[in-house]
Amino acid sequence: MDVLFLARFQFALTIMFHYIFPVLSIGLSLIMVIIEGIYLKTRDPIYLRMAQFWTRVFALTFAIGVATGIVMQFEFGTNWATYSRYVGDIFGSALAAEGVFAFFLESGFLALLIFGWDRVGPKTHFFATVMVSLGAHFSAIWIVVANSWMQTPAGYTVVGEGMDARAMITDFWVMVFNPSSTIRLTHVIIGCWLAGAFLVISVSAYYLLKRRHLEFARNSMRIALLVAFFATILQVMSGDSSGKVVAKYQAPKLAALEGVFETQSGAPMTIFGIVNTKEKRIDYAIQIPNLLSYLAIGDFNAEVKGLDQVPPEDWPNTAALFNIYRIMIGMWALMFALSIIGMYLWRKGTLEQYPWVLRFMVLSVVFPQIANETGWYCAETGRYPWIVYNLLRMSEGLSKAVTANQVLGSIIMFGFLYVILFFLFIYLLNEKIKHGPREEEYDASTPYHGLQHLIKETAHVNPL
C-alpha cells in the first residue's frame, strides 16, 4: 500500500471519528444556553435540572472532542508536512486564532460550567455557559475558514517553485472571507445545531416512551423541537447557497455530486440513478428537466459544466460522491419530516399518544450525524485531486520523511484506541441516560461521577 492512500485513509478515519463529538458539543452548547437563559428568567428548578443534565452530557462529548482534536492538528505536520510548509503561512494564522480565541475560552470556562454550580451564582454560571458556547462556535469558525481556503483560495500569492513553492498571505480579510467560507460556515454550524437538537429529542423521546422524568423530557423536547424545526429550514437554504458556490468555483465537484458527465445547458436534476462511470452516463435515471441549471446557477437554461472539463485521471470518485451526497439529502428530508410531525403533534398536545413517532425520534439522533459525516465526505473528496484547490495536489502534500509502515502502524494504533473510545462513549452516554436527570437534592444515582452517596457515607468518618 502506498503512503498517499494510507495517509488519506488515516486522515479520513481520524477526522470522521473526531467529527462525531464537536458537532454534539456545539449543538448542545446552544441548547444549554437556551435552557439556562429560561432558568435565569423563570427560576423554575426544572430548568436547572435540565441544564445540569445536559451539561454532563456536554462534558463527555467535549472531553472526547479535545482528545481526538489534538490528533488532527498534529497530523497536518506528521503526515502532510509538505502541505504544512505550503499553507503554513495562511493556515497557521487561522489555527493560531482558533487556539487563542476559541480553545482557551471554551476549556477555561468549561471548568466553571461543570465544577462551578456551587461556587458561583446563577448569573455568573450563565455567563460561563455563554462563553463556552461562544468558544465552541468560534472553534468552528476558524477551522472552517481554513478549510474553505483550501476549497476556494483567495488573498494569497505563490512564491518559489517546485519543492520550495509556498502560498503567502497578501490580504488577511480576503483570506478569511474567501468565496466559500461564510456559506460553508453557516452550513456547518446549522449541522451542529441539528446534531445537538436531535440528541435532545432522542433522549427526551426515550423518557416519554418509558414514562420517566416526564416534566424534564417534555420541556427538553419542546426546546429541541423548536431548534430542530428552524434549523432544518435554515439548513436547506444554506445548502442551496452552498451548492451555488460549489457550481461557481468547483465545477468538477458539482458535476461529480450530480453525476453530470457532459457540459450541457438546461441540465436536468437526477433524483435517482445508478452512476456508470465507464460509459460516462447514469443508468435508470429519473430526472427533472432543467432543475439542476436552476438550482446551481439560478437560470433554467444556464450551462452546467460537466466532468468532461477535466481529464479522467483527475475525476473525483463520482459513483461514491453521487450516492453519498444523496444520503446527506435523504437525512435532511427525514429530519425535516420528523420536526414537522413533531411540531404538529406537539402543538396539538398529542405527541405522547403516538409511540411510533417517539420511537422514530429515539432513532433520530443518528440522522444529523450521518448527514454531517456524508456532507464532509462530499466536501473533502469532491476536492480530489487537489489538497488546495488548483494549487497543490494531495500527492504533493505528503510528508517526505514518512514511510508507509509508520503510517500503517499509527492507523492501527488509532483504530484500536478509537474503537475503545467509541464503546466507552456509548456506554457512558447510555449510563447517563439511564440514570436520568437528578430528581431530588440527594439522589444516589447522580450520573455525573455518581459519587454523592460516597461523600455522605464517609462524611462523618473522614473530613475529606
Add this chain to the structure above:
Amino acid sequence: MLTLSSLAFGWFTIFVILLIGYAILDGFDLGVGLLHLFAREDNERRVLLNSIGPVWDGNEVWLVTAAGSLLAGFPDIYATMLSGFYIPVMALLAGLILRAVAIEFRSKEKMKWWRWMWDITFFIGSFMISFILGWVLGNLIRGIPLDDHKEFIGTFSDLIHPYTLLVGILTVSLFMMHGSIYLLMKTEGELHDHLRGRATGSIIFYIIMYAVTTMATLIFMPHMLDAFRQRPEFFIFAIINLLAIANIPREINKGRDGRAFICSCVNILCLLGLYAIGTYPNVIRATNDPKILSLTIFNSSASEKTLQILFLIAFIGIPLVLSYTIAIYYIFRGKVKIDSYSY
C-alpha cells in the same frame, strides 16, 4: 516598521513563552498523574485527581496553542519536526488520548478493578507525555540529520541517543517534583503530611537528574555553550535557576508550599530559557552540517505579513486568555474539597 528578522525573533519568543506556560501548567498536572498511584486509598486518590480536575483541560490547550503558533510562525519547523519525530509524536498523541479518557472515566464506576485500570492508564499516559516531550527536546538540542530541502533524512534509531533519553527522564523528574509541590498546596491534614514525604523524594530525584543532565550537556553538547561564551550575562539564568532549586526544600521545610511552587515555576522558566538561549538561532539543529542545514528561526519563518497578523492576534487574545485563566484559578483556589461535581 519592524523587520522580518525581528518579527521572527519576537514570535519565537512568544512560542517559548507558550511552551513555558504549558510546562508550568500542564507540568503540575502531569506530575499529579505520575504521583497519584502512591495514594493510599481511593478517597485520597480522588483528592489528588480533583486538585487538577477543573484545570487540566485548559492546561492542555497551551500545548495546542504552542503547536499552532509554531505552525503559523515557522511552518517549516513544524513540518520537519512532526514528520521527523513521527513515532514519538504518535505515541504522544496516544498518551494524550489515554490520559483524557482515564480521568474522565475512572470515577464513573465503583468497581475496584475499573478504577485501578484507569488509574494505571492515567499514570502511563502522564509518563508517556512527560517523557516524550523531554525526549523530543533532547533531540532538538542534539540535532537530527537533515537534507537541503529541510527534510529529516535519518531513521528512528537516530532519535534514540542516550543524551536525548536522559532529557526525557529529566522532564519526568521535573514534572514529578512540580506536581508534588502543587499537591502540597492543594491538600491539608494527614494527606498533606503524607505527601511531604513524596515531595522530598521527588525533589531529590530531580536534583540528581538535573546535575547529571547538566554535566552531560557541558561535556557532550558543547555547542549549547557558544551563546554563553559570547554573551556571559546570560549566565544569570543558570544562577537564578540554581538558587530557585536550592530554595525549594527550604521553603517546604518552613511549610511555605506556595513559595516552593513559585520557585519550581521559576526553575521551569529558567530551564526553557537556557534551552532557547543555548540553541538560538537554531530550532532544529542539523547534525550532519549544523552551519548550513540547520533550521533557524530566520530561514524557516512565515512571511512578514503573517507574522504581523499573528502579533495582532496575540496582542488581542493573550490578555483575554490570561485574565480569565487567572479568574478561574482564583475561583477554584484553596484546598481541594470533594463535592457532587467532582471526578
